[in-house]
Amino acid sequence: MAQVATSICHSLGNTEINSSYQITHPKSRRVRHNKTSTTNQDKFQNEEYWHMGDASYECEFCHALFWYEERTQTHYNTNDPKYTLCCRGGQVEIPHLQEALKVLYDLLFGNDIRSKHFCDNIRTYNSMFQFTSMGAKIDRTVANGRGPQTFILYGENYHLMGSLIPQEGNTAKFTQLYVFNTHNEIHNRISTVSGENNNKINEDIVRELKKMLNENNVLVKAFRMVREKMGADHRSTIKLRLLGKRDRDIVVETQSERLQRINQLNPAYLGLQSPLLFPYGEDGYKEDIPLNKKSSNSEGGCQNRGLPHAHILLFLHRDDKYPTGEDIDRIISAKIPDKDTDPIYYEAVEKHMMHGPCGNIKKDSPSNSDKDGCDEVSMYYDYRYISPCEAAWRIFGYNIHYREPSVVRLGFYLPGEQPVVFQDHENLADVARKASVKESMFLGWFEANKKYNEARSLTYAEFSSKFVWKPAPRKWYPRKSHSVIGQIFFVPPGSGEIYYLRLLLNFVRGPTSYEEIRTIDGVLYSTFRDACYTQGLLDDDKEYIDAIEEASH
Structure with missing residues (x-):
């Protein structure tokens, strides 16, 4: 099999992360664009949708994959498109993606029952090996009726890390599992996800993932080194410092009751939270990557290759508008999916989008709220949110709006x-x-x-x-x-x-x-x-x- 750049997106732990692996067969070094065959394209072709195909164009410098429409000169067609969103035309050098580890590759792309089980429970497996936990200011008092679980999250969510050794009487979790009581590590890790139906956890998979991370993940190796230095004497005073920049170093103490917040600009931030997406413990984001050439632009770079999207408001000509409800119904489906033909979508809608009566019939329904004295302007500002895709859109310097023609x-x-x-x-x-x-x-x-x-x-x-x-x-x-x-x-x-x-x-x-x-x-x-x-x-x-x-x- 030739070399394939594959993008993987899973919701791991409590956050959704985008990352990439470079998948290489040891006997081949040729790059394959992995284009869908004409037969498959025809099979899934739908005249109501525009299929852009695969991202099959390479940056000539860093070999990142792009769609043709992402080229720099979009006002004319060319057989040799140029791209600068990845490395600024070779000015920014970042490490190339490493070959996917065989254990993880087989689990992700195998066709057997074991692989399917892993993919269905990948969030749980990632949670077992996380170094950090998620923190946030959460108000659960609004969940006082039927319907899907509802809560309000104030401010931003963040990641927390504790000490190397748990307080006396407490069980080890997260980072502590790499250092404390490692003789029973497999059992301890499975026990940490007891609330996630751990009877489905495959102990052999946990053992293989542990071995894989021990041998390849630089963050895991650092904590294992602390375990060796500490030995059986947990009274030893040892501190582990994960270098960041200026005041963004992560200092993990031997024993502390305090949880420290991990700065999101620390290069290890994503690797600590998603070890299965960053199995080598590689940097997820790094500031001030130096440029190879002199540039008046500010220096910087991002090693994540996400996929931004845009919300677009279109004003249609009167001849192209949909004036009646029947016209709208032909292009927008607003009905409950069929339970027999679309069981997955039906289950999702039933679980997350439906609730009992509301209004005067059931005043405690989650859909009801007291609007007396409500300041809608203040509410708008309180709930404003810049999503990762919008942030990436602005970082890349795309136009926020434009007029065509x-x-x-x-x-x-x-x-x-x-x-x-x-x-x-x-x-x-x-x-x-x-x-x-x-x-x-x-x-x-x-x-x-x-x-x-x-x-x-x-x-x-x-x-x-x-x-x-x-x-x-x-x-x-x-x-x-x-x-x-x-x-x-x-x-x-x-x-x-x-x-x-x-x-x-x-x-x-x-x-x-x-x-x-x-x-x-x-x-x-x-x-x-x-x-x-x-x-x-x-x-x-x-x-x-x-x-x-x-x-x-």
């Missing part, structure tokens, strides 16, 4: 009245000689109409859909790609001649001067208002109706 704003002005921006210390004569004054977008439109035949058939607003303005040479050139919409600056009707100029710009095609804009049927008029009147734009309220209709689009 792009809108080009088109300025214009009366002869000799071009707005000019300059600094207080600049000489006015020098300002008047600037290229931005003599060669504006509007005057450049006249010149382009002289040069290109296609331009002669376009109005000013239509012009930008076929031509693009290049700031450096200050000229218009034929557009090769990327659809845009032109929008002429708004002018109030009471503005005089410039308002009438704007009216004419919506109708006159391909003029090469101000005079041609004022020329109607071969007659040159002295003012733009007279030209508008001759064109029939001022006979009634048509100009106001046109302005309202334009604004509505």
